[in-house]
Amino acid sequence: MSQLMKAMDLLRTIFDKYAGKEGAKDTLTKKELAELLRTELGEPEPQSKAEVDKFFGMLDNDGDGVISFEEYVTFVAAITVMLSS
Amino acid sequence: MSQLMKAMDLLRTIFDKYAGKEGAKDTLTKKELAELLRTELGEPEPQSKAEVDKFFGMLDNDGDGVISFEEYVTFVAAITVMLSS
Secondary structure, eight states, X not given: OOHHHHHHHHHHHHHHHHHTSSSOTXXXXXXXXXXXXXXXXXXXXXXXXXXXXXXHHHHOTTOSSSXXXXXXXXXXXXXXXXXXX | OOHHHHHHHHHHHHHHHXXXXXXXXXXXXXXXXXXXXXXXXXXXXXXXXXXXXXXXXHHOTTOSSXXXXXXXXXXXXXXXHHHHO
């Protein structure tokens, strides 16, 4: 498996790990997103409900109340570019 | 380093590996992109010039003749979602 395939595979594995904790297995709830942010991106404790809600709203492009894999990848892509600039 | 940070770091490392081969070190030329596609995504040989040009045009959003890191990440995000659907 090439390095790029590994990186893309890892993005999927990470998403599935958190999306599988509660609710539908293929979307992130607010709680799952907050845990992903804390664990994977070192978000400081505690994130206020308002902070998580605001952040969630930014990612939830279609407003269906959960974060799809596509919305998650869009978010990760934005952070990847931000961390590199 | 968290799994997500590793994945994002890997995306950068891969980009830098190909972007560093010719021309500016922080952008991909057509030749570098063709090599990345062949090596990382197993694109079959040979890609016709027309195929590479067409593909390149799709990625080069600002039309400056090279692929920036942001354009590359947008492309990888699209493929990641496509491979997962």
